Amino acid sequence: xxxxxxxxxxxxxxxxxxxxxxxxxxxxxxxxxxxxxxxxxxxxxxxxxxxxxxxxxxxxxxxxxxxxxxxxxxxxxxxxxxxxxxxxxxxxxxxxxxxxxxxxxxxxxxxxxxxxxxxxxxxxxxxxxxxxxxxxxxxxxxxxxxxxxxxxxxxxxxxxxxxxxxxxxxxxxxxxxxxxxxxxxxxxxxxxxxxxxxxxxxxxxxxxxxxxxxxxxxxxxxxxxxxxxxxxxxxxxxxxxxxxxxxxxxxxxxxxxxxxxxxxxxxxxxxxxxxxxxxxxxxxxxxxxxxxxxxxxxxxxxxxxxxxxxxxxxxxxxxxxxxxxxxxxxxxxxxxxxx
Amino acid sequence: xxxxxxxxxxxxxxxxxxxxxxxxxxxxxxxxxxxxxxxxxxxxxxxxxxxxxxxxxxxxxxxxxxxxxxxxxxxxxxxxxxxxxxxxxxxxxxxxxxxxxxxxxxxxxxxxxxxxxxxxxxxxxxxxxxxxxxxxxxxxxxxxxxxxxxxxxxxxxxxxxxxxxxxxxxxxxxxxxxxxxxxxxxxxxxxxxxxxxxxxxxxxxxxxxxxxxxxxxxxxxxxxxxxxxxxxxxxxxxxxxxxxxxxxxxxxxxxxxxxxxxxxxxxxxxxxxxxxxxxxxxxxxxxxxxxxxxxxxxxxxxxxxxxxxxxxxxxxxxxxxxxxxxxxxxxxxxxxxxx
DNA sequence: AAATAACACGAAAACGGTTTCGTGTTAATA
DNA sequence: TATTAACACGAAACCGTTTTCGTGTTATTT
Numbered sequence: 210x211x212x213x214x215x216x217x218x219x220x221x222x223x224x225x226x227x228x229x230x231x232x233x234x235x236x237x238x239x240x241x242x243x244x245x246x247x248x249x250x251x252x253x254x255x256x257x258x259x260x261x262x263x264x265x266x267x268x269x270x271x272x273x274x275x276x277x278x279x280x281x282x283x284x285x286x287x288x289x290x291x292x293x294x295x296x297x298x299x300x301x302x303x304x305x306x307x308x309x310x311x312x313x314x315x316x317x318x319x320x321x322x323x324x325x326x327x328x329x330x331x332x333x334x335x336x337x338x339x340x341x342x343x344x345x346x347x348x349x350x351x352x353x354x355x356x357x358x359x360x361x362x363x364x365x366x367x368x369x370x371x372x373x374x375x376x377x378x379x380x381x382x383x384x385x386x387x388x389x390x391x392x393x394x395x396x397x398x399x400x401x402x403x404x405x406x407x408x409x410x411x412x413x414x415x416x417x418x419x420x421x422x423x424x425x426x427x428x429x430x431x432x433x434x435x436x437x438x439x440x441x442x443x444x445x446x447x448x449x450x451x452x453x454x455x456x457x458x459x460x461x462x463x464x465x466x467x468x469x470x471x472x473x474x475x476x477x478x479x480x481x482x483x484x485x486x487x488x489x490x491x492x493x494x495x496x497x498x499x500x501x502x503x504x505x506x507x508x509x510x511x512x513x514x515x516x517x518x519x520x521x522x523x524x525x526x527x528x529x530x531x532x533x534x535x536x537x538x539x540x541x542x543x544x545x546x547x548x
Numbered sequence: 549x550x551x552x553x554x555x556x557x558x559x560x561x562x563x564x565x566x567x568x569x570x571x572x573x574x575x576x577x578x579x580x581x582x583x584x585x586x587x588x589x590x591x592x593x594x595x596x597x598x599x600x601x602x603x604x605x606x607x608x609x610x611x612x613x614x615x616x617x618x619x620x621x622x623x624x625x626x627x628x629x630x631x632x633x634x635x636x637x638x639x640x641x642x643x644x645x646x647x648x649x650x651x652x653x654x655x656x657x658x659x660x661x662x663x664x665x666x667x668x669x670x671x672x673x674x675x676x677x678x679x680x681x682x683x684x685x686x687x688x689x690x691x692x693x694x695x696x697x698x699x700x701x702x703x704x705x706x707x708x709x710x711x712x713x714x715x716x717x718x719x720x721x722x723x724x725x726x727x728x729x730x731x732x733x734x735x736x737x738x739x740x741x742x743x744x745x746x747x748x749x750x751x752x753x754x755x756x757x758x759x760x761x762x763x764x765x766x767x768x769x770x771x772x773x774x775x776x777x778x779x780x781x782x783x784x785x786x787x788x789x790x791x792x793x794x795x796x797x798x799x800x801x802x803x804x805x806x807x808x809x810x811x812x813x814x815x816x817x818x819x820x821x822x823x824x825x826x827x828x829x830x831x832x833x834x835x836x837x838x839x840x841x842x843x844x845x846x847x848x849x850x851x852x853x854x855x856x857x858x859x860x861x862x863x864x865x866x867x868x869x870x871x872x873x874x875x876x877x878x879x880x881x882x883x884x885x886x887x
Numbered sequence: 888a889a890a891t892a893a894c895a896c897g898a899a900a901a902c903g904g905t906t907t908c909g910t911g912t913t914a915a916t917a
Numbered sequence: 918t919a920t921t922a923a924c925a926c927g928a929a930a931c932c933g934t935t936t937t938c939g940t941g942t943t944a945t946t947t
Contacts, residue, residue, distance in 0.1 A: 210694045213664075215933060226897045231935065241895060262610065262665040263933035266601045266902050273644070273666075281633070282626050284830075291620050294647050303661065305612070306645045308633050322642065325552075326599040326903090327612075355549045465834045472836065490830075491623075495804045497811065497836045554903060565927045570905065580925055602903035605932050665933090 214255045223251060265326075274518060275328035277307045277319050279336045279363070284461075284490030285507045286334070289361065292511020293332060300519050302329075313338040317347045324350075329522045330357040332514045335365060341404045343367070357521040359514045362505075363406055371517045372533040373510055377407050380503035380538030381414030381457065384485045387540065388455040389422045391547055393483060397430040397453035399444065399463045411459050411487065434463070445470050455483045455546075461492040464500050468545065484545040498544035506536055553594045562590060604665075613857060614667035616646045616658050618675045618702070623800075623829030624846045625673070628700065631850020632671060639858055641668075652677040656686045663689075668861045669696040671853045674704060680743045682706070696860040698853045701844075702745055710856045711872040712849055716746050716826075719842035719877030720753030720796065723824040726879065727794040728761045730886055732822060736769040736792035738783065738802045750798050750826065773802070784809050794822045794885075800831040803839055807884065823884040837883035845875055 220227045225244065233240045233248035234257075240248075251257075265271045274297055278286045294304050305328060309316035316336045323331070331351065339345070340363060348368045352358055358370040388396045398415045401408045412431070419426045432447045434440065444466050448456070458464040464486030468478055476482050478498050486493060489504035513534055542548050559566045564583065572579045572587035573596075579587075590596075604610045613636055617625045633643050644667060648655035655675045662670070670690065678684070679702060687707045691697055697709040727735045737754045740747045751770070758765045771786045773779065783805050787795070797803035803825035807817055815821050817837050825832060828843035852873055881887050 210692055213693060217933075227934085228898080228936080229896055232896090235935090239895065244895080258660070258664045260605075260665040260933050262601060262605045263902090264935085266599075266605050266904090266932090267934050267936095269902070271601065281630050282623070284621070287621050287626055290645070291647065294620070294645065298646070298658075303644050303646065303666065305642050306629070306633065307637070307642070308630065319637075321597070325597045326601040327642065353549055354552060462830070462834065469834070469836050491801070492830055492834055495801065495808070495831055495835070497808050556903075566904085567906080567928080568926055571926090574905090578925065583925080599903050602932090603905080605903080605934090606905055608932075 213260070214257050215260070216257075219248065219251055219255075219257065223247060270522075271327060271329050272301055273303050273305055273328045274515070274522075275305050275307065275320075275323040275331045275333075277309055277316060277323075277331060277333040279309050279311045279334060281306070281308055284492070285362075285488050285505055288507030289334075289511040289514070292508035292513075293515045294511075295508075296512045296515040297519065300515075302515075302519060309336040309339075311336045311338055313342055313344065320347050320351060324354065324356060328356075330359070330518045332359045332361065332511075332518055334361050335363040335406075337363075337405055340365070340406060357518055359518045359521075361510055361514045365406070369529075369531055371521065371531050373514045373517065373536065374533065375505050375510065375536040375538045377410035377538070378414035378417070380487065380505075380540075381411040382418045383414075383538070383540055384457050384501075384503050385415045385418035387485070387546065388457070388483065389418060389424065391455075391483070393455035394424065395427075395430065395451070395453045396424070396455045396457065397432065397447075397451055399432045399434065399447070399456060399458045399467065401434050401459060403433075408459050411457075415457055439463075439466065441466050441470070453482065456485075458484065458486045461486045461488050461490050461496075461500065461502065464502075464545070465492050465496050468496065468498070468500070479544070479546045483547065485540075489541050493541070493543065496545070501543045501546045502541050503538045504541045505538060510536060552599070553596050554599070555596075558587065558590055558594075558596065562586060609861075610666060610668055611640055612642045612644050612667045613854070613861075614644045614646065614659075614662040614670045614672075616648055616655060616662075616670060616672040618648050618650045618673060620645070620647055623831070624701075624827050624844055627846030628673075628850040628853070631847035631852075632854045633850075634847075635851040635854040636858065639854075641854075641858060648675040648678075650675045650677055652681055652683065659686050659690060663693065663695060667695075669698070669857045671698045671700065671850075671857055673700050674702040674745075676702075676744055679704070679745060696857055698857045698860075700849055700853045704745070708868075708870055710860065710870050712853045712856065712875065713872065714844050714849065714875040714877045716749035716877070717753035717756070719826065719844075719879075720750040721757045722753075722877070722879055723796050723840075723842050724754045724757035726824070726885065727796070727822065728757060728763065730794075730822070732794035733763065734766075734769065734790070734792040735763070735794045735796065736771065736786075736790055738771045738773065738786070738795060738797045738806065740773050740798060742772070747798050750796075754796055778802075778805065780805050780809070792821065795824075797823065797825045800825045800827050800829050800835075800839065800841065803841075803884070804831055804835050807835065807837070807839070818883070818885045822886065824879075828880050832880070832882065835884070840882045840885045841880050842877045843880045844877060849875060 216227050216230045219230045230248050233245045297304050307319035316339055345365055345368050352370055361373040364372045400412055403409045416426055430451055439462055456467055464484045468484050471482050486500050486502045489502045493500035493502045555566050555569045558569045569587050572584045636643050646658035655678055684707050691709055700712040703711045739751055742748045755765055769790055795806055803823045807823050810821050825839050825841045828841045832839035832841045
């Protein structure tokens with residue numbers, strides 16, 4: 210086992226000072242060509258690499274960014290991470306991933322763990338519990354400490370920071386409009402409770418489209434799933450009793466479950482009943498029939514978030530100006546609707 | 549913006565030395581009760597938290613572990629990360645995720661980035677390119693530097709380190725056996741090229757089961773997909789020409805595509821043709837019909853890997869003894885086979 | 888020959904902690 | 918009263934860098 214070599218080692222071996230070695234390796238004008246060559250050759254020979262931790266301590270920059278998300282086993286978040294990772298890596302940053310698992314406490318603990326020097330900034334999406342509680346003090350604390358934060362997707366207006374979202378309302382609006390244009394009359398919505406910012410926005414878009422049409426809103430055709438957990442029975446009962454001819458779902462899973470059930474009953478998709486979901490994940494692509502979805506462009510979202518964060522981190526100026534970037538959702542047409 | 553407070557700040561304010569503050573906060577016996585109370589109260593009031601970087605530099609432990617995987621948008625790897633994260637977090641470690649994206653170069657670069665003090669150890673799964681090249685010098689280098697490494701799933705025998713795998717051969721064997729027991733006669737295999745350690749093992753299990761039976765092996769019934777990318781046409785042609793009555797697939801996607809195609813042709817699943825895949829992901833669960841799979845227990849694998857790594861990191865002893873943990877795969881029976 | 892400038896390098900502080908060892912003060916002992 | 922022990926704290930080294938500033942040596946200028 211050959212241990213890592215340090216500046217001190219090189220200095221001792223070459224009988225020069227540590228500062229000389231440091232400067233020589235940085236090709237400083239201060240050092241003679243002879244010495245520089247000697248030092249650099251030696252460093253290469255012994256594969257010298259500066260210690261990241263020491264550098265971090267010195268310039269108070271870790272080149273790490275902390276990502277706190279509710280759940281990683283979720284296609285959307287996974288793609289966001291990929292976007293973040295790719296972009297951050299290209300700019301020399303590493304990504305520390307923490308999972309809140311939809312828990313307020315874990316979110317707080319994770320942030321505290323990272324906020325003591327481990328990272329230069331946060332990218333995060335709020336846990337459902339946090340959104341329910343409406344307690345954002347942990348966020349306010351880190352921003353007050355001068356640590357930049359970028360919120361994405363599940364955000365709140367109560368924290369002043371950069372944000373990246375997709376226009377969920379618009380996405381739902383367009384999807385619903387699509388149904389209306391195709392002559393669907395009994396358009397249902399399967400969503401979750403309103404405390405999730407995204408579900409709320411999607412419901413709003415759904416309502417808006419219906420209000421603008423001659424159909425109007427039938428409150429009974431809106432199913433609010435009590436939890437994030439799947440409960441197939443609830444969906445089945447809902448579909449059986451309301452008998453919709455089109456269903457908008459706030460995620461893939463609700464849609465796929467719904468499709469499976471109505472097919473079992475002998476209905477044809479999309480002739481008898483059409484489906485549109487949210488999130489362009491593997492499920493939608495490989496479902497039978499393949500599912501039309503409102504794509505959220507997670508990877509793009511990750512990139513944008515990372516860009517905003519790193520730009521802020523690296524900007525000297527302490528501007529107190531924050532922006533919210535709104536990405537446009539797009540409808541990915543597949544076989545679960547007519548086309 | 550209130551900046552973070554340091555030991556020095558407390559010392560100045562309270563007119564004691566830095567060492568006294570440090571000791572007082574650690575409840576050292578050396579310090580009088582009076583002073584301790586005073587310091588602790590002050591620290592709490594100003595919400596003092598030690599700087600992680602400084603501590604890391606001092607005791608040469610970062611409490612970070614580096615995870616390098618080929619792809620994060622892949623259910624199996626995602627569950628592994630979750631397992632790692634949960635376990636590591638419980639023991640006070642953070643997880644830095646790096647993506648090799650199946651590229652040898654990125655794998656090397658990522659490891660070099662992290663190996664300079666940023667992490668205490670690696671958990672990784674080899675990129676396909678690395679397995680193809682058979683070049684493991686980057687791994688050998690870090691282990692020689694004394695950085696512990698745990699390889700999982702996609703491993704190699706050429707590097708001496710701890711390993712966690714599932715018994716892929718056994719999984720494939722059992723799945724194939726299942727087909728045989730159910731009276732299937734034309735059992736096909738859809739796999740990838742052999743350079744992936746897992747595909748190789750699975751193929752071996754498939755062969756073993758057939759050899760033991762009266763059926764024997766029909767080489768033409770083995771389809772090696774040229775790349776990781778999906779190519780539906782290849783699968784369709786294969787299924788059409790070989791007309792199998794059972795198909796074992798090394799992942800979910802091959803299986804789901806196959807199912808969709810044969811259903812379109814009017815075949816019944818599982819009566820006319822049965823399917824078993826690998827990886828117990830969302831696809832299998834929500835496919836139509838739901839897919840029987842060999843579950844790989846990614847989360848468990850992640851936990852085990854994290855446990856092995858952290859144990860090694862924290863063990864003072866420099867034992868040069870490595871173990872390979874083999875997890876048992878289990879068959880998750882769903883509607884794509886008779887039961 | 889003396890003054891000045893350029894050059895090449897080293898000493899030391901700093902980042903924020905931990906830890907060893909030394910020391911001045913007080914209390915207990917002989 | 919002199920000696921010793923216990924107590925409470927501080928100085929300083931250390932982790933591995935970066936960076937400022939000072940300085941001795943040589944080369945250039947007048």
